[in-house]
Amino acid sequence: MSLDTGLAPGHRAVVEERLYGVCDYYDAESLLSDDERRVLGRLRSFLDEKARPLLAEYWERGEFPQQLAQPLADLDLMEPAELTGAGPDRSPARGIYHGFRIFELARTDASLATWYTAQAGLFRTAVRVGASAEQQAEWMPKVIDFSLKGVFSLTEPESGSDIAGGLLTTARREGDSWVLDGAKRWIGGAATADVLAVFARDVADGQVKAFLVDREADGVTLEKIHGKTALRMMQNAHTTLEGVRVPESMRLHSVNSFRDVAAMLRAMRSDVAWIAAGIQAGAFEAALRYVTERRQFGRPLGSFQLVQEKLARMLGNVTSSLSLVVRLTEQQARGIYRDQDSALAKMQTSLLMRETVALAREVVGGNGITLASDVARFHADAEAVYSYEGTHEINALIVGRALTGESAFTR
Ligand SMILES: Cc1cc2nc3c(=O)[nH]c(=O)nc-3n(C[C@H](O)[C@H](O)[C@H](O)COP(=O)(O)OP(=O)(O)OC[C@H]3O[C@@H](n4cnc5c(N)ncnc54)[C@H](O)[C@@H]3O)c2cc1C
16 A cells, blocks of 8 residues: 655656665664665565555555465575584574564564564573474474474463462473463464463462463364454464363473573563564654655655654664664673563663654654555554553563662562
């Protein structure tokens, strides 16, 4: 879908040329190798040519464009063959490649980025941190090539922010298997997953354990959450577990308390910070394109001082966010993982994201609330990203606890 702003096609091409790369103002991408850039370029072309034309229609329908799922998996983004052997996965640059991959997806669409990180971030992290060495050897190749699709089922209807203490789903050991009972809320991508990584409290020792549950297992019910006003393309499920049997072999053997779940969240929150940076880039670029093309009072909107001030603020927010996630990723690649670091990044990039998408929507005027302008989609979707994987308040409390040594959580 494109807006008719009255601009001649030739002029539009010039505008597109100038926009290219503007959202990476300080050229963080130069930290990547040529091979990494080539892989990202392939992703970018796919997103522009195949995904972008579908977004507005599928957002309005509240459906994920399933025709993109296999081609996206086929792009081999998690461990691209041409990067294998070019250095350890945890080298700073490789971490930044992983981040940019999420950034590019989010810059196109927040649901696409969320869909991808549900597998490449949440589920992969659950297996990487939670599975034993033998389990990883069996499952990880299938996670990477998407032949084993999974989702992360932690949040519950009665417990979101206080899930550590409030988790009510139970696991009862019976011989060589376990019986799970409870409910999970908001689980992204559950309807198309093969397995659900379910976190449940062992009734014997009171500790949180994790299980890979077959989506089709007896006692599992998935209901689509309807009426969403954000991330409409990404499907979320309300899941009920009633006497669901899971063999001991499908328990993640390295998850023995909530401390192990916290280690997963620590790694995953950085991905969300990259998503928040990418959403800002997408909204900013769409807004910049619009104000360059749209004319009022006989001049382009972008020639007005008050509009330029908003453009500068948006660029400042995008650049701050990108700089922050790049630095965080460099730290993590050196093995420095602290709760407060990823919490700070998720909190701050999300805060800036809210301002950026609001400014983008504002400078597009009335068209900014229709799907014809990309900013409306970014503006709506940002609200879900602001809340998931730790709300602003919860991440602020994690940072506050690290700063003062005092936990302000009440449980
Ligand atoms: C689109 C979407 C996708 C999601 N995907 C997944 C998924 O795949 N897997 C999964 O497990 N979960 C998922 N979630 C759940 C998500 O992580 C939770 O929504 C989030 O943790 C917040 O929990 P809640 O919605 O229950 O809000 P609540 O915990 O009920 O919080 C409501 C408000 O109260 C505030 N609040 C709570 N406690 C405090 C406090 N102590 N001090 C100050 N303020 C407080 C919160 O910050 C928030 O503003 C998803 C959510 C969304 C919206």
